[in-house]
Amino acid sequence: MDKITPRLEAAATPTAPALRLRPWRPADSAELVEVYRDAALRRWTGAAVHDGASAERWVRDQQRGWETGSRLTFAVVEPRADGEGEGPIAGHVVLKGAVPGAASAEVGYWTAAHARGRDVAPRALRALTDxxxxxxxxxxxxRLELLHQVDNPASCRVAQKCGYELRGVLAADPPAHPADGHLHARERAL
Structure with a gap:
């Protein structure tokens, strides 16, 4: 795809290191299995990652999204403490449906359990949005839209921190959307 730079940075804060956003790689599969052992993450995401094979399949799906341009996903990583390379996966952000001529697209994210409470999701979402x-x-x-279940107040806070205004409540639509959801949106400054 033209004009796509698949490596982004989110600045460090006084209490947290900089973040790097880069496409998912096959080498991430083993770590992805460990990240998905978190019950809270499994509750809020639809991905079925439970072993090496399912993690490898998930990573291949993310790579196909880049190839088709339909789903542009980034692993969110922190630098290693010694400054040599990457530390553990801290999260994930995604841009869905940003096709030529489309006025809107959707964003999403999750944060690994070990990285919660350190502004990882807001910093990564701001970098993705920009x-x-x-x-x-x-x-x-x-316009970018962000959806989350109404009973997920942490995602609501992230959306609001990043300038995504609450626009309404969407009715549940199982199985893809098992509970009512909040629709947040952010408009591009012209």
Whole structure:
């Protein structure tokens, strides 16, 4: 795809290191299995990652999303404490449906249990949002939408911190959306 720079940075804060956002790689599969052992993560995500084979399949699906341009996903990683390479996976962000001519697309995210409470999700979402509008704004993208279940107040706080205004409540639509959801949106500044 043209105009896509699949490596982003989120600045360090006084209490947390910088974040790197980069496409998922096959080498991430084993760590992804460990991240998905977290019951809270499994509750809020639809991915069925429970062993090496399912993690490898999930990573291949993310890579196919980049190939088709339909689902642009990033592993969120922190630098190692010694400054040499990457530390553990801290989270995930995704841009879905940013196709030429589409006025809106969807964003999503999750944070690994070990990284919660350190502003990982808001920093990664801000980096993704800025990149999406910069990369796809000239192709017609003017709005990003974010959906989460109404009983997930942490996601609501992340959305609001990042300028995604609550626009309404969506009725449950099982099995893909088993509970009512909040719809948040952010418009591109023109």
């Amino acid at each position: 990149w999406a509008f910069a990369s796809f704004g000239d192709r017609g993208l003017t």
